[in-house]
Amino acid sequence: MKVAVFSIQQHDHEHLVPGLTAAGMEPVVYAERLTEETIHLAAGVDAVCVFTNDDLKRGVIDGLADQGIQVIALRCSGYDNLDVGRARERGVRVGRVPAYSPNAVAEHAVALLLTLNRSVHRAWDRTRRGDFRLDHLTGFDLVGRTVGVVGTGRIGQVFARIMLGFGCRVLAHDPYPNAELQAVGVEYRDLDTLLAESSVVSLSCPMTPENRHMINADTLARMPRGAFLINTARGALVDTDAAEIALDSGQLGGFALDVYEAEAGLFFRDWSLAGLPDRRLARLMQRDDVLVTGHQAFLTHEALTNIADTTVSNLTTLHQDPDAQPEGRVV
Incomplete structure (x- = not known):
């Protein structure tokens, strides 16, 4: 499975990327936020992995779905940046990390x-x-x-x-x-x-x-x-x-x-x-x-490990089984 990882940071390279690779996935990483202007970067992938300030509103959901992308993994707990209704309408499956630390x-x-x-x-x-x-x-x-x-x-x-x-x-x-x-x-x-x-x-x-x-x-x-x-x-x-x-x-x-x-x-x-x-x-x-402080409250070794593990699990489960209901499933 090929995964576009947006808003990549140093700690993601240390925790998330190795986890994705170990699970047999092919991560393609971008420092850019996911927005309507950067959707094209996700061309050819099976799923996208995003963070708290990435844009998952209607236009972005439509752009991803139009490219055949049906899985989004949020590596955070909140999802106020997500148009839940539109994701449901387009059949896009979304998972989050409900409790990292x-x-x-x-x-x-x-x-x-x-x-x-x-x-x-x-x-x-x-x-x-x-x-x-x-x-x-x-x-x-x-x-x-x-x-x-x-x-x-x-x-x-x-x-x-x-x-x-x-x-x-x-x-x-x-x-x-x-x-x-x-x-x-x-x-x-x-x-x-x-x-x-x-x-x-x-x-x-x-x-x-x-x-x-x-x-x-x-x-x-x-x-x-x-x-x-x-x-x-x-x-x-x-x-x-x-x-x-x-x-x-x-x-x-x-x-x-x-x-x-x-x-x-x-x-x-x-x-x-x-x-x-x-x-x-x-x-x-x-x-x-x-x-x-710059949205760093989550930033501990324990939390980063939990975020990586849950994100990898969500990507695997939601990609393999559209009907699966992992704890962090939003849509």
Whole structure:
């Protein structure tokens, strides 16, 4: 089976490509994102393998199907970039990686919180220049604080348990409350109550058309003044313009993000010489009360191994048996 792998990165060469080759597949790799402009690169393959910022909307699905490609493997968990209905209409089978490492993402969210709260990023920048002053580096104890977790799927569950370990009161919001979390002290609340009572709000929910910009000017105004917002889920959950205004006013005390609503075409590339073309993101990155990482929360050896193994399995299964139902099948 010949597979076109789009948005290839160094870690894919180290983990995914060897796995595909070992399974008897022929990977053809591209650094380019899959878009309507790059569909032609998939000519002659049996399947495509894509990442979180590749375009799987109607036009791309049609372009792939018109070339006879019937299998798509997402090497990520989210699929908000996929036109599910169109894939179903065109008979395109799609698999994803539902759980590569909840610990990886949850631990990264904690790292962002600790770094932002204790100004580790600022201290590191200062001390490497020989400046050991403590001015403006004061944080707060997490013990006794209320932390709100929006979304208690696999990642949210791990994050909530870590916060309990810090001695925090943990509130959660999810349409499907988790009894095991409730048993260890997590309290489920409606979103308004969670926002109003939380010093820290962490997003770990999937992206849907209904919750786009769920964190906006109105919801930010309901949070305690100076609260922190952590987003390791999907960028468009947050209205970035509203967040920037809230930071300017002091309503939002800090914003740590591993995902960004306009990250497609920006993240996973080096802009150090050309300059970042997104002025809003460039402004945010100049702020001491903002911490940005480039969609790396998943990036651990364990997660990459799981992603490669599941992706290879999905490609094999969906190619051989159109009716197969692997755990990660979307369509």
